[in-house]
Amino acid sequence: MNPIQVQKEKTRSWTTRRDAKRERKDGLSGITDGKVIPTENIVDVLETLIKPGDRVVLEGDNQKQASFLSQALSRVNPEKIKRLHMIMSSVSRPEHLDLFEKNIAERVDFAFSGPQSLRVAQMLEDEKLIIGGIHTYIELYGRLFIDLIPKVALVAADKADSQGNLYTGANTEETPTLVEAAAFRDGIVIAQVNEITEELPRVDIPGSWVDYIVEADKPYQLEPLFTRDPRHISEIQILMAMMTIRGVYEKHKVQSLNHGIGFNTAAIELLLPTFAEKLGLKGEICKHWALNPHPSLIPAIESGWIESIHCFGGEVGMEKYIEARPDVFFTGPDGSLRSNRTLSQLAGQYAVDLFVGSTLQMDRDGNSSTVTSGRLAGFGGAPNMGHDPGGRRHSTPAWLNMINSDEPLARGKKLVVQMVETFQSGNQPVFVESLDAVEVGKEAKLDTAPVMIYGSDVTHLVTEEGIAYLYKTDSMEEKRAAIASVAGVTPIGLERNAKRAEQLRRDGIIALPEDLKIRRTDAKRSLLAAKSVEELVDWSGGLYEPPAKFRSW
Amino acid sequence: MNPIQVQKEKTRSWTTRRDAKRERKDGLSGITDGKVIPTENIVDVLETLIKPGDRVVLEGDNQKQASFLSQALSRVNPEKIKRLHMIMSSVSRPEHLDLFEKNIAERVDFAFSGPQSLRVAQMLEDEKLIIGGIHTYIELYGRLFIDLIPKVALVAADKADSQGNLYTGANTEETPTLVEAAAFRDGIVIAQVNEITEELPRVDIPGSWVDYIVEADKPYQLEPLFTRDPRHISEIQILMAMMTIRGVYEKHKVQSLNHGIGFNTAAIELLLPTFAEKLGLKGEICKHWALNPHPSLIPAIESGWIESIHCFGGEVGMEKYIEARPDVFFTGPDGSLRSNRTLSQLAGQYAVDLFVGSTLQMDRDGNSSTVTSGRLAGFGGAPNMGHDPGGRRHSTPAWLNMINSDEPLARGKKLVVQMVETFQSGNQPVFVESLDAVEVGKEAKLDTAPVMIYGSDVTHLVTEEGIAYLYKTDSMEEKRAAIASVAGVTPIGLERNAKRAEQLRRDGIIALPEDLKIRRTDAKRSLLAAKSVEELVDWSGGLYEPPAKFRSW
Structure with missing residues (x-):
């Protein structure tokens, strides 16, 4: 037996992922301007770039949420886009679960669902969603390179230039990892940004990793999760x-x-x-x-x-x-x-x-x-x-x-x-x-x-x-x-x-x-170096600027 | 007691690292052209940018070695540069240990020392080096962000443009992680590259993370470690x-x-x-x-x-x-x-x-x-x-x-x-x-x-x-x-x-x-799908190009 002659798959294409990506992108001709998706076209664009059954990683960090993209995804036509397999660090916004209610998505792998934990349990009982696994964060990230490789990544950044270079700044979080998994595996990377500008403070993610950017209608959601009064x-x-x-x-x-x-x-x-x-x-x-x-x-x-x-x-x-x-x-x-x-x-x-x-x-x-x-x-x-x-x-x-x-x-x-x-x-x-x-x-x-x-x-x-x-x-x-x-x-x-x-x-x-x-x-509040948010601001010399809900003065 | 008045360090500077970096870089005026270090000046430049006792991360991946920079470092004047604390994934080249013989460095944290394992043991016995710890790779990377934060990172890339954008291509390996630890902590990042060109195939590391690039006298060392005949x-x-x-x-x-x-x-x-x-x-x-x-x-x-x-x-x-x-x-x-x-x-x-x-x-x-x-x-x-x-x-x-x-x-x-x-x-x-x-x-x-x-x-x-x-x-x-x-x-x-x-x-x-x-x-060599490197080349349709030492035909 000569195994070479017997077994080699001679007719197979080795570029199916790349070809599929090109085909989807070609479907957008006329809608986008280079890498820039017009804000009002986002739902159309998602319906063109995403296909039924796709594995989609949607950024939901602890704090930063790709909220414009998740809302847009929840508005696609479920006749066109269905059976999505969602990968999300954090299931934290109502529309994350609307995706399943509307039958746009059917399966989810996640790490944290604090604010939506009650609804997750209820929907599971109602057989409205299938849980692949509950993870620790970097376990989920690891799988993005093994058996949960995404077809599409929907992420959030502060700013982008027209080349797609991203500034993620203080809230860089998991964005580079999610983007890397999709970008280098012929997946499609779409970043919502608060602002498109040619003057980025610095580059956190190179433009060649990013397919599309879209200016969001309002800044991404950001929660002060780690502030304790x-x-x-x-x-x-x-x-x-x-x-x-x-x-x-x-x-x-x-x-x-x-x-x-x-x-x-x-x-x-x-x-x-x-x-x-x-x-x-x-x-x-x-x-x-x-x-x-x-x-x-x-x-x-x-x-x-x-x-x-x-x-x-x-x-x-x-x-x-x-x-x-x-x-x-x-x-x-x-x-x-x-x-x-x-x-x-x-x-x-x-x-x-x-x-x-x-x-x-x-x-x-x-x-x-x-x-x-x-x-x-x-x-x-x-x-x-x-x-x-x-x-x-x-x-x-x-x-x-x-x-x-x-x-x-x-x-x-x-x-x-x-x-x-x-x-x-x-x-x-x-x-x-x-x-x-x-x-x-x-x-x-x-x-x-x-x-x-x-x-x-x-x-x-x-x-x-x-x-x-x-x-x-x-x-x-x-x-x-x-x-x-x-x-x-x-x-x-x-x-x-x-x-x-x-x-x-x-x-x-x-x-x-x-x-x-x-x-x-001896366990008295007088031992605390700061007894209020106001005192934290004092310690910081006025540099700490607490969100309004933590201000009492 | 009002803890704020008692304990705040009012006179402290909070920018000592940034100031030290600027001062070192200022010492180079006239030698560099923007971010580009002339190849022949590398030893002078290292003597200016590195100070005694610095924690220096030197790229030694499994395969890719920042060999030009490690050789240059081994040629600095030990009167000027001493007591370095080296962090190296892999201690694999002779000059890595010469650094300790010459008293340029005194301490090392590493993960692997295969080719130099005999000499490491000997030098340890002779008290020529101090081992901080032996690590698994990502354990060592983790410490770069906690208690082994580097002052200087010496890394290798395939290509750079004059803005310092790096193309690391197939051998990206650990380079982005080492660079990130130094770049975002006011450390100095120096990359040796095989070629400086304005046309990079892609950007693997953004230029704003890189302080200096230097064209090496010859391409970085690269070993085919994972090839088995x-x-x-x-x-x-x-x-x-x-x-x-x-x-x-x-x-x-x-x-x-x-x-x-x-x-x-x-x-x-x-x-x-x-x-x-x-x-x-x-x-x-x-x-x-x-x-x-x-x-x-x-x-x-x-x-x-x-x-x-x-x-x-x-x-x-x-x-x-x-x-x-x-x-x-x-x-x-x-x-x-x-x-x-x-x-x-x-x-x-x-x-x-x-x-x-x-x-x-x-x-x-x-x-x-x-x-x-x-x-x-x-x-x-x-x-x-x-x-x-x-x-x-x-x-x-x-x-x-x-x-x-x-x-x-x-x-x-x-x-x-x-x-x-x-x-x-x-x-x-x-x-x-x-x-x-x-x-x-x-x-x-x-x-x-x-x-x-x-x-x-x-x-x-x-x-x-x-x-x-x-x-x-x-x-x-x-x-x-x-x-x-x-x-x-x-x-x-x-x-x-x-x-x-x-x-x-x-x-x-x-x-x-x-x-x-x-x-x-039944355990016969005839069961192997390929019995030689030549047959591997056949399987690949001629796409696999084995290094000369694996060629027998």
């Missing part, structure tokens, strides 16, 4: 923040870290220049960050705590402040922030000592999820940053500090901290017998239960009761006892055995505030 | 490849995968259009790849096996073939390959079903390393792709197939296959009591032993004896017995108990060739 930080959150600073950051010499969204971590940020400064920790902890530009970090930056911050995305109102602090932030030659969600997630996975997250539910083994009954929320970046990356090979003091054994091949661990009050607002216990996610997963016919962070990855659990040093436990039984010991009067906490808890305390597996030399009565 | 594939390797296809790929329906460098995996690639085709597996397995453009994949591509390949880098000689196969490869509008080491490693970590690797040593628990006595080789991408990524949340049939339990929170696993003959050439056993890496790590004063892939991540072990399905074992004792059962007459294999092995076979934990319906005598 210090007025709403409670004294319990301050107590937990004090414990975390002493019992985790100081104890393990945490140099590099990520903080998620939330008041718990905002409290930590606002205690660095006060409580932590008094402890003499400046320069010892919290120097390098993978983090969105949280306004609550301003006092720590201004008081010299922070060496560097690499950002997933921007934050509304922080633009001028960031431009004035290039020693801390990654900025371009034009002065504005360069964010990059792919690279910052990569750094947050592999290059930082610690991740702190929060959750809505945790079971007795430490597994947690924000998916609760009726809400299919997805997880965003938490699974990525909230696990011990098995490929890590370099060491840092905090990472080494997690080693518990004398084995010759023992290695360190990433610190994964869960910081939760034992009850949510509304008096729902956080510690539960079984995660709602198990049932939701079954109902949604997911292959596995939608767990956000697995108990096997959690090294520390911080509640208002104390800290459980889970990385020190040597059996599942001991781990459960440690979790129960700080779980308050929740169903899991009530399983607590007082004697056992005392033993765990003596063994250093749990620590109460007093063990960390923290008096509960 | 089929003439050297042995029948044992063919046997192992047959077992892997049947006992792993077919059994678990592996759709997406990475293959490393090596003859074992080249054999698999060359058996797809013959052995696997006969089994009716076309379209069922091996459709999507994260992989360098291996010439040994040509027959599988030509016979319609492969839907997509995303590449870490290019491969010398494959340029025209890739340009003619855009349905399979990621290519630019100019037709040439777009590789991206960061994104392909991300995909190889999070988005593929399976990784196959090989190793020089494995211990009884399945831990393995290519670090052996006297050689500190590093690992490159293996730790990243050869572990189960804890952040993965989407499922595929192969991933789900690794579930062994009924637990409600059970999840799948990435398939990590180690494929080794029980003895290396030179009659060194691969299966050993203790990895040399343990001793090497101690001698080199590394914080942890330099393990490449941990036994806890390995799901399958394939040797010429059979396959051990390690993911099915339920205790360390059972795992050890399974490893010993396929470890031949090595020290570990001699611990094998024949009765136990029979039991493991009945339990489906090990499989011999006959259990997979493979006759050892």
